[in-house]
Amino acid sequence: MIDTIRQRAKELLESGEIKGFLGLAEKYGHIAPHLFSDADELDMLCLGDNNSPGDARYPLTKYLTNIAKAYPEDTFGILVRGCDERALTTLYTWNQLSPNKVVTVGFACPQVLADACECAIPYPAEIVAGDKAEGRENRCVAEVDALVLTDRFSYWMDEFVKCIKCYGCSNICPMCFCNDCSLKCDELVKSGELPPEIPVFHHTRAMHMVGRCIDCGLCEEACPSGIPLRTLYKKVNSVLDEQFDYRTGEKRGKRSPLNMLDT
Amino acid sequence: MDYRTVLTTCTYCGCGCNFFLEVLDGEPIGTIPCKTTPANKGKLCIKGWNVHEFVRNDKRLKRPLVRKNGQLEEVSWDEAITFAATKLKEIKEANGPDSIGFLTSAKVSNEENYLLQKFARAAVGTNSVDHCARL
Numbered sequence: 258m259i260d261t262i263r264q265r266a267k268e269l270l271e272s273g274e275i276k277g278f279l280g281l282a283e284k285y286g287h288i289a290p291h292l293f294s295d296a297d298e299l300d301m302l303c304l305g306d307n308n309s310p311g312d313a314r315y316p317l318t319k320y321l322t323n324i325a326k327a328y329p330e331d332t333f334g335i336l337v338r339g340c341d342e343r344a345l346t347t348l349y350t351w352n353q354l355s356p357n358k359v360v361t362v363g364f365a366c367p368q369v370l371a372d373a374c375e376c377a378i379p380y381p382a383e384i385v386a387g388d389k390a391e392g393r394e395n396r397c398v399a400e401v402d403a404l405v406l407t408d409r410f411s412y413w414m415d416e417f418v419k420c421i422k423c424y425g426c427s428n429i430c431p432m433c434f435c436n437d438c439s440l441k442c443d444e445l446v447k448s449g450e451l452p453p454e455i456p457v458f459h460h461t462r463a464m465h466m467v468g469r470c471i472d473c474g475l476c477e478e479a480c481p482s483g484i485p486l487r488t489l490y491k492k493v494n495s496v497l498d499e500q501f502d503y504r505t506g507e508k509r510g511k512r513s514p515l516n517m518l519d520t
Numbered sequence: 521m522d523y524r525t526v527l528t529t530c531t532y533c534g535c536g537c538n539f540f541l542e543v544l545d546g547e548p549i550g551t552i553p554c555k556t557t558p559a560n561k562g563k564l565c566i567k568g569w570n571v572h573e574f575v576r577n578d579k580r581l582k583r584p585l586v587r588k589n590g591q592l593e594e595v596s597w598d599e600a601i602t603f604a605a606t607k608l609k610e611i612k613e614a615n616g617p618d619s620i621g622f623l624t625s626a627k628v629s630n631e632e633n634y635l636l637q638k639f640a641r642a643a644v645g646t647n648s649v650d651h652c653a654r655l
Contacts, residue, residue, distance in 0.1 A: 277523070285527040287556040289540055292523040313555045313562075320542065320550075327544055328521055423566045425553070479553065481563040 258386040259304060265362050265385045267296040269334045275360050279321050280336035281305045288313040290320055311370040316431040316475055318344040322353050334360045342381035343471035343506025344431040350510055353434050365389050374474055397488040398495055417455040419482035426476035426486055432469045439465060466490040468497055468513020471506040521545060525552060532567045533626045535559060541572055548572040617645035626653050
C-alpha cells in the first residue's frame with residue numbers, strides 16, 4: 258500500500274503539479290509530520306502506524322492551513338484518510354483553504370481502525386491505496402445515552418474534573434482555527450485559574466464543535482487526563498445528524514444548520 | 521519556502537516530553553507533541569504546548585550579563601565565569617563554604633543537575649543545594 262502512495266506522491270512532485278507533499282515520515286526514530294519537497298525523500302514516507310494502525314496520526318490539514326496561509330499561490334499535496342478529507346471539506350467551506358490549491362492522495366483505513374474509531378466513513382472519496390472498510394455506528398455514544406440522567410451527569414462531571422486545562426484538545430484540533438477563541442474569553446473561562454470551571458469549559462468547546470467536529474479523535478488522543486472527548490463531540494454532532502440530516506465534512510460548501518442565519 | 525518539523529525536548533521541566541517544533545522559514549510557529557515518544561505519548565501540558573512562543577522572546581537571556589555600577593552589561597563568557605569564580609572564592613574565604621548556597625534548575629538535564637551538586641559539595645564544600653521545583 259505504501260509503495261502505491263509513494264509512487265503517486267512521486268509523480269505529483271516530479272510533474273511540478275505540487276510544490277510539496279505533506280505527509281508523515283519516519284525520522285529521528287519517530288513518526289513525524291513532514292513536508293516532502295523532493296521525491297528522493299519519499300523513502301521516509303509512512304502512514305502513521307506505530308504499534309497499531311493509525312496510532313501515530315497527526316492533524317496534517319491543520320499544518321497545511323499554516324503553510325497555505327504563508328504561501329497562498331502554491332499548490333500542495335497531502336496524505337489523507339477519511340477524517341482528513343472531512344477536515345479538508347470543512348476547511349474549504351470555512352474559507353481556510355482553497356480546494357484548487359490542494360491535491361489529495363487518499364488511502365482507506367483498515368477495518369480494525371474503523372472499528373476502534375467507530376468511524377462512519379473510514380475512507381476518502383478518491384483512494385490511491387487500501388480497501389474500503391465498513392463504516393461503524395457510535396456505540397460509545399449509545400452507551401452513555403443509556404445511563405439515566407443523574408448517572409449520565411455524574412459520568413461527565415467525573416470526567417471533566419480531571420481536566421488540567423492544557424488546551425491540547427483545541428491545539429491539536431484541525432477545526433480550531435478561530436482568531437478569537439471562546440475558551441480564551443475571560444467571561445467564559447477565567448484566564449490563569451486552575452482547575453477550569455466545569456462543565457462550562459467543556460460545554461463551551463462542545464458547543465463550538467457542533468457542525469464543526471469531523472471526528473478524527475485526535476483531541477481524545479492528546480488529552481493527558483483521558484477524558485472521552487470524542488464521545489462528547491460525537492454526541493453533539495449526532496444531534497445535527499438526527500435533527501437536520503447534517504454530517505460534518507460530508508459535502509463541500511454545505512454549512513452547519515447552526516451557521517445558516519444568513520440564508 | 522522551508523517548512524520543517526524539528527524534534528526536540530521540552531525545557532520546562534525534567535519530564536523530558538518530546539515534541540516537534542513547527543518551523544516555517546526559520547520561524548517557530550507551532551508545537552506538535554510527538555506521539556511515538558514514551559515520555560509523553562502525544563500529550564503535553566499547557567506550558568509545553570506553547571514552547572514555540574518563547575523561543576524568539578525579547579526577554580530571553582542570550583548573552584552573559586554582569587552588573588556593573590548598578591546596570592546589567594553584556595560581557596564575554598570568560599569575563600562572566602572569571603567574575604563568578606572570583607566572587608565565590610572571596611565569599612568562601614571570608615565567610616566559609618556554608619555561606620554559599622546553590623539553586624539548580626528544572627530546565628537543565630539530570631547530568632547538569634548532578635554536576636552542580638558535585639560542584640557545591642566537592643569544589644565549594646557545602647551541602648546547601650536545592651532545586652527550583654521546591655521554591
